[in-house]
Amino acid sequence: MSKSSLFLAGLCVAVLSTSASPRAVAQDLKKLDSDAAKTEQDVGDAVGRYCSNIAPSVGEARVAWQMKRLQELDGQIKKRIEELEAKEAEARDWVNKREEMLKRADEDIIAIYAKMRPEAAAAQLNLMDDSGAAAILSKLNPRAASTILNEMEAARAAKLADLISGPAKAASAAAPPVTPSPSAPPPADGKKS
Secondary structure: OOHHHHHHHHHHHHHHOOOOOHHHHHHHHHHHHHHHHHHHHHHHHHHHHHHHHHHHHHHHHHHHHHHHHHHHHHHHHHHHHHHHHHHHHHHHHHHHHHHHHHHHOOHHHHHHHHHOOHHHHHHHHHHOOHHHHHHHHHHOOHHHHHHHHHHOOHHHHHHHHHHHHHHHHHHHHHOOOOOOOOOOOOOOOOOOO
8 A cells, every 4th residue: 555545544544533532543643654654665675576586587588589589580581591492493494494495496497497488487487486486597597587587577577686686785795895996087178088
């Protein structure tokens, strides 16, 4: 109980016992005040003992919670690693498919398309997927490839040419630019010679 509630309780006792003398009421109030101070001191000691008694178990509970959280995070990280490994395997799959596509256009097929009429070859290549058609065209000699591309729709021919020149573009971008040789300066009088 708090000091004020003990005081009120004592006051109520004093009022109810109107037959008691004022001196007895004063003594009762002093006794109640000393009891309240003693009770507050006991409560403070009890709180301190309680805190010191539960401190180790609170520390253990905190460590247990942190360990549980670390295990959850570890599980999430392992799951994410598995997802990334699956994506990596998928990317490797695509690379392998592309390499297989390039191998599909072997020499026999190239020889067949080289001997076909350009209109017929263009019609068949229009029906193929872009990567397969680009692989075949890239292995044909330039003259045969150009006549076949000439027979195709302009948009399709441009797309195939872009696919074919993709590696060449990357190589030319890595190469240093060629600077033209300096030409002779114009004559001082401004006339062409």
